[in-house]
Amino acid sequence: MCLLVLLMLASCAASPQDLSDLKRDHILFSMATQTNSNAFLVYWDATNNEMEPHIKDQKTEYGGCDYKPGMWHSICSTWDSVTGLVQLWCDGRPSSRRFITSGPISGSTITILGQEQDSHGGGFDSKQCFVGMMSDVHMWDYTLSACEIQKYVDELNFTPGNVLNWSALDFEITGRVLTEDKQMTCH
Numbered sequence: 001m002c003l004l005v006l007l008m009l010a011s012c013a014a015s016p017q018d019l020s021d022l023k024r025d026h027i028l029f030s031m032a033t034q035t036n037s038n039a040f041l042v043y044w045d046a047t048n049n050e051m052e053p054h055i056k057d058q059k060t061e062y063g064g065c066d067y068k069p070g071m072w073h074s075i076c077s078t079w080d081s082v083t084g085l086v087q088l089w090c091d092g093r094p095s096s097r098r099f100i101t102s103g104p105i106s107g108s109t110i111t112i113l114g115q116e117q118d119s120h121g122g123g124f125d126s127k128q129c130f131v132g133m134m135s136d137v138h139m140w141d142y143t144l145s146a147c148e149i150q151k152y153v154d155e156l157n158f159t160p161g162n163v164l165n166w167s168a169l170d171f172e173i174t175g176r177v178l179t180e181d182k183q184m185t186c187h
């Protein structure tokens with residue numbers, strides 16, 4: 001749990017792998033505040049094959065993300081709190097930008113990976129949980145350039161998140177979660 005008061009020009013990123021045959025809706029990333037349980041959320045709608053960025057309880061749906069099970073994907077969502085524009089990057093391919101909502105995300109935030117918060121730090125639904133592997137989750141308080149996102153996707157030397165930094169993550173495990181080192185190469 002972290003206490004942050006942010007002027008959020010936010011963006012976040014996750015590389016989940018779905019090893020199970022997870023065909024239902026599920027959450028990748030959930031950040032809640034006291035006023036907005038979906039302050040910053042990335043959600044997969046399996047019925048319509050749409051990846052949904054949610055900002056401050058507003059959402060938009062993007063089709064065209066080839067989010068197949070059994071392989072790694074790179075999912076990034078950017079949002080500019082001044083213009084209110086959101087964009088989704090799925091395996092390095094940018095969506096169109098859409099207006100969603102503007103103004104900062106403020107107050108104390110709780111970020112949960114793989115479970116959706118319907119209230120601040122709670123309100124979970126097991127039917128929406130993520131099953132699979134997740135790595136390299138970062139969050140920044142500014143909108144990344146296309147070039148920075150490409151570096152992230154290619155696992156090159158990108159600037160780690162200054163809100164959430166996977167290399168220095170302060171986290172708590174709840175339930176049956178295994179943490180392990182990522183296998184980068186085979187010998």
Ligand SMILES: *[C@@H]1O[C@H](CO)[C@@H](O)[C@H](O)[C@H]1NC(C)=O
Pocket residue numbers: 159160161162165167168
């Ligand atoms: C992220 O964490 C790594 C490892 O602790 C550290 O070297 C780096 O400076 C951190 N980056 C940011 C932006 O906080």
